[in-house]
Structure formats: C-alpha cells, structure tokens
Amino acid sequence: MMRDNRIRRLPMALSALVALALAVLPLPAVLAAFRPDFLVLVVFYWSIESPRAGGLALAFVSGLALDVIQGVVLGQHALALTLMAAWATHLRLRVRVFSVLSQCLTVFALLTGYQFVLFWVDGATGNPVTTFSRWLAPIIGALIWPLLAGTLSRLHER
Amino acid sequence: MVAFRHSDTSGRTTGLLLRCVLYSLLALGLIIVDKRYDHLGKIRRLLSIAAYPVQVAVASPFEGWNWFRESVTTRDALREDKTKLEAELRVAQFRLQRFEALEAESQRLRALRDSTAGVADKFLVAEVMDVDLDAFRERVLVDKGARDGVFVGQAVLDAGGVFGQVARVEQLTSEVILVSDAAHAIPVQVNRNGLRTIAVGTGDTGRLKLPYLSTSADVIAGDLLVTSGLGGGFPAGYPVGTIATVKRDPSQSLAEVDVKPAAALDRSRELLLVWLKPQTAPPPAAPGAPAAPAAPAATPAAPAKSVPSHRSGAGAK
Numbered sequence: 001m002m003r004d005n006r007i008r009r010l011p012m013a014l015s016a017l018v019a020l021a022l023a024v025l026p027l028p029a030v031l032a033a034f035r036p037d038f039l040v041l042v043v044f045y046w047s048i049e050s051p052r053a054g055g056l057a058l059a060f061v062s063g064l065a066l067d068v069i070q071g072v073v074l075g076q077h078a079l080a081l082t083l084m085a086a087w088a089t090h091l092r093l094r095v096r097v098f099s100v101l102s103q104c105l106t107v108f109a110l111l112t113g114y115q116f117v118l119f120w121v122d123g124a125t126g127n128p129v130t131t132f133s134r135w136l137a138p139i140i141g142a143l144i145w146p147l148l149a150g151t152l153s154r155l156h157e158r
Numbered sequence: 159m160v161a162f163r164h165s166d167t168s169g170r171t172t173g174l175l176l177r178c179v180l181y182s183l184l185a186l187g188l189i190i191v192d193k194r195y196d197h198l199g200k201i202r203r204l205l206s207i208a209a210y211p212v213q214v215a216v217a218s219p220f221e222g223w224n225w226f227r228e229s230v231t232t233r234d235a236l237r238e239d240k241t242k243l244e245a246e247l248r249v250a251q252f253r254l255q256r257f258e259a260l261e262a263e264s265q266r267l268r269a270l271r272d273s274t275a276g277v278a279d280k281f282l283v284a285e286v287m288d289v290d291l292d293a294f295r296e297r298v299l300v301d302k303g304a305r306d307g308v309f310v311g312q313a314v315l316d317a318g319g320v321f322g323q324v325a326r327v328e329q330l331t332s333e334v335i336l337v338s339d340a341a342h343a344i345p346v347q348v349n350r351n352g353l354r355t356i357a358v359g360t361g362d363t364g365r366l367k368l369p370y371l372s373t374s375a376d377v378i379a380g381d382l383l384v385t386s387g388l389g390g391g392f393p394a395g396y397p398v399g400t401i402a403t404v405k406r407d408p409s410q411s412l413a414e415v416d417v418k419p420a421a422a423l424d425r426s427r428e429l430l431l432v433w434l435k436p437q438t439a440p441p442p443a444a445p446g447a448p449a450a451p452a453a454p455a456a457t458p459a460a461p462a463k464s465v466p467s468h469r470s471g472a473g474a475k
Contacts (some may be wrong), residue, residue: 021216026288033294051174060181068205069213070292071326071333082185088180116308125193127341134294 009053011155015042016062024069033133036141038148039066040114043081044107045152048095049086059085073125080117084110100146107145111138195444203304206328213299214333218289225420246254279435282306284314286427287331296322296363300429303330313432319397319420320344321429336423337398338363346398347386351376354386357398357417363424366399368415373406377415393434 019038027035053096063078070077088095088110094105115134194201282298302308304327312324314334322342325335335342340361346368347354353376357366371377381401387394397420405414 019213021212024216025221026214026216056174056177058183060185063185064205065209068202068209071297072292073189074192074202075185079182079185079189082178082181086174089174121189125189 001118011152012046012050012053012058015046015060015152015155020062020065020069021033023066033136034140034142035137037111037114040084040111041107041141042143042152043085044088044110045149047085047110048092049153049156051089051092055089055096056082073121073127076118076121076125079121080114084114084118087113101151104145105144107139108142111141114138160357192447194228203328206266206331210330213287219287242337258316280433282308282410282431284308284332284429284431286429294361296336296342296359296361296423297325298336299331300334300431301331301429303328303332307327307433308332308431309473313392313434315396315430315432316421316426316428318422318426319399320392321421321423321426323391323433334429336363337419337421338423340368344398345386345388346383348377349382353377354388357383364418365421366417368401368417369412371413371415372411373408375413377401377404377413379404383417390434393432 016039019042022038023035039062043062046053046058047055059081060078064074064082065074066077066081067074091106095103098106112135115138119134169259184411202444205247269458282302284302287299287301300314308324308327310324310327314321314323316367320337322334322336322339324332326333336359338359338361340359342359343356346357355368355370355375358369360367368377379401383398385392385394385396385398399417399419402416403414404416
C-alpha cells in the first residue's frame with residue numbers, strides 16, 4: 001500500500017512542477033489574461049483520479065506555491081485550491097463516468113468557484129482586482145480540460 | 159477520450175470533510191496573520207528562495223535566446239547602432255551642459271525655501287526577469303533583492319521616467335509595482351504651473367488618472383507631470399507622464415483627467431533603483447509653503463497613499 005502510493009506520487013509531483021513553471025512562463029500581455037490555471041487543473045485531475053495519494057495536501061502546497069510566486073497574501077490560493085479540490089474529490093466517482101462535455105462543465109464550475117474564493121479574499125484584504133478578464137480563466141480552463149486530462153492519464157499509465 | 163484509470167475505486171476517502179476544514183482553517187489563519195501582522199516575512203522569504211529555481215528555469219530559455227541573438231548580430235547592425243547612439247549621446251551632452259549649473263541653482267533655491275524634496279543619491283541597475291506574476295496586476299519581478307540593499311517603497315525609474323516602486327523584497331529578487339497598478343498612487347506636480355495632485359494607476363498599462371482635480375483646475379492636454387517629491391518616496395522632478403485628455407463635465411465637481419505614463423511600462427527591461435540622499439536638515443513646519451490651489455485634501459494623504467496598498471492596507475478604491 002505504502003509502496004503503491006509512492007509510485008503514484010512521482011507523476012503527481014512532476015506534473016505539478018511543470019504546471020507551476022507554465023504558470024510563470026512569460027506571455028505577451030494580450031495573451032496573459034487567457035492563460036489557463038494549469039496548476040489548478042492538474043490538482044483537480046489528481047483529486048479526481050487518486051485522491052488518497054496526494055489530495056488536499058497537494059492542493060494546499062500548490063496553492064502556497066502560487067501565493068509565493070504571485071506575491072499575493074499568503075494562503076489565498078491555498079484556501080481556494082483546498083476548498084475546490086475537496087469538492088472535486090467529493091464529486092470524483094461521478095466525474096469519472098461523465099461524458100467529456102459534462103466533465104468540462106464540472107471543471108468550469110470548480111474553476112469558477114476557485115476564482116470566486118480568490119475574488120473574495122482579494123476584496124476582504126483590501127486589494128481588489130477590478131478587471132473582468134479574471135472570469136475568462138474558467139472558460140479557457142474548461143476548454144483545455146479534455147486535452148490536459150488525456151495527457152495526464154497517458155503519463156499516469158507509464 | 160479522458161480515461162481515468164479508476165485506480166482508486168474505493169468509494170470512501172476517510173475524513174475528507176475534516177481534512178478540508180483543517181487545511182482551510184490553516185489557509186485562513188495564514189491570510190489573517192499575513193495581512194494583520196508582518197511576522198510572515200521570513201517564511202515568505204524562505205519559500206521564495208525555494209521558488210527561485212522555477213523562476214530562473216523558466217526565464218533562462220528566453221535569456222539564452224536573447225544572448226544568442228545578441229551574439230550573432232552583424233557588423234553592419236552594430237555600426238548602425240553605434241552611429242545612432244553617438245547621435246543620441248551628442249544631443250544628451252548638449253542638454254547636459256547647463257544641467258549642473260541648473261542643479262546647483264535649484265539646490266540654492268530649495269535651501270532658501272527650506273524645501274525637503276528628495277534628491278537622488280545612488281542608482282542601481284536592475285533587470286526585469288522574464289516571469290509573469292499575476293496577470294491582473296501591474297507588477298514585475300526584478301533581479302535585485304535584499305542582498306543588494308533594496309527596500310520596500312524604493313523608487314524605480316526607467317529611461318523615460320518614473321516606473322514604479324518596490325512592493326516586496328525577497329532575498330534575491332524583488333517585486334516592483336508599476337505606477338499604472340490600480341493600487342498605486344504617486345504625488346505629482348504639473349510642470350507648467352506647479353499644481354500638485356496625485357496620479358493614481360488604473361490597472362491599464364497605458365493609462366493613469368488624476369481623480370482629485372476640480373473641474374476648474376488649470377490643466378490642459380499635453381501638460382507634463384513630474385514627481386513632486388512630497389511624501390519622500392520619490393525623488394523630485396522626474397517625469398511621470400503627460401496629460402492625454404481632460405474631460406470637464408459641468409455637473410460634476412471633479413474633472414476626469416487621463417495621463418499617459420512617461421516610462422515604457424510594458425517594454426523596459428533595465429530599471430534604475432534609486433536611493434535618496436539623506437536629508438541633512440530636519441523638515442521644518444513649512445509655513446511659507448505655497449498651498450496647492452486644487453485638491454488640498456489629497457496632499458496630506460500622499461505619504462500614506464504612495465505606499466502600495468498590498469502591504470499597508472490603504473487600498474485605493
């Protein structure tokens with residue numbers, strides 16, 4: 001059992017690291033608003049696929065990494081990601097048998113919830129973001145979900 | 159298409175709710191402690207050192223490409239550059255001829271007025287790192303940090319004018335908040351008539367605004383705004399921007415004034431970190447200081463507002 005978990009954790013950590021790098025990859029200003037939250041999607045994938053191997057700890061640590069890298073209030077992304085990963089874990093048995101379209105819609109709901117928690121913390125800490133473009137990220141994220149989940153499950157099978 | 163391996167088919171994840179509550183409380187605690195007290199600086203600094211390799215790894219291909227492009231430049235291109243730079247230098251030298259005399263004169267006049275506007279003392283060139291921070295905030299990461307003596311609130315300039323100020327200092331890097339960030343405000347002065355006000359960022363890279371000017375204020379499109387040096391954060395007299403449009407609605411008490419920033423906020427790669435000369439004379443009560451005709455309430459707010467609200471909590475609305 002322990003061994004089993006350890007084997008599963010390598011692709012998990014690896015994909016999270018790559019997603020973190022993608023989160024800081026410089027993009028032209030025009031495209032930056034369209035950048036999907038790769039790390040969030042990766043955390044959702046692992047929450048649905050094997051929640052007992054990483055689950056909420058992975059979500060919390062990834063969120064903390066995003067906080068440090070983006071220089072926002074420590075704990076903001078950690079809170080949002082923990083809550084939504086827990087939700088994803090709760091839904092996982094249903095999501096696994098969903099059609100691709102339903103999966104995308106679920107991911108859209110999760111991402112919107114994620115942005116909403118961020119939005120709320122931003123407002124509560126007196127640091128509001130006023131642009132509407134932040135609400136684009138859930139749409140983009142839901143659109144690339146099939147691609148990302150497919151890639152990760154391929155990686156996982158190795 | 160999306161095949162989950164169902165490797166974890168047990169229907170139960172023990173204590174999901176408990177763990178969720180636990181982690182969430184931990185995160186909430188972090189938010190509150192980070193916001194209310196400043197005890198987390200050390201932890202954040204340690205974590206940022208851990209994040210540094212990721213940032214460097216992401217930035218290095220771009221730097222490598224730049225280096226490659228530079229090293230394969232042709233001789234002709236270099237010659238062209240050299241001619242251009244020489245011409246620019248000549249113009250700059252012409253302008254500089256009278257600069258020293260003017261600076262001395264300005265110092266004398268300031269001494270007469272007991273003015274305490276800061277004067278730049280030391281510069282350090284910092285390079286913008288090729289990593290994106292939050293897409294919705296106007297911030298950049300530069301490659302100088304606490305090790306180089308950078309401090310929070312330090313003024314940052316580029317070749318065109320005021321770029322922003324340091325919002326956060328890590329060991330090896332620091333985060334600069336641009337003048338165009340929605341949470342940034344800077345005390346300025348209209349160069350033509352000395353009118354003092356505050357330029358506030360809009361969250362839009364190419365635009366600042368002057369929200370505290372009355373409709374009767376004497377500003378016209380094309381006016382140059384320079385730093386007033388009030389608040390002590392920025393050296394006085396550096397260009398901040400030029401007024402792009404002035405909208406006066408007679409039914410409103412305040413004018414809508416848009417400013418085009420002088421610094422190349424979206425293009426600059428080399429920035430100057432500025433250390434102000436320490437003041438020898440203590441600031442007097444300034445009895446003879448001319449009162450600004452407009453926005454009298456805005457000036458006292460300048461020192462507090464010129465600090466990025468991320469840390470101080472004095473957020474621009």
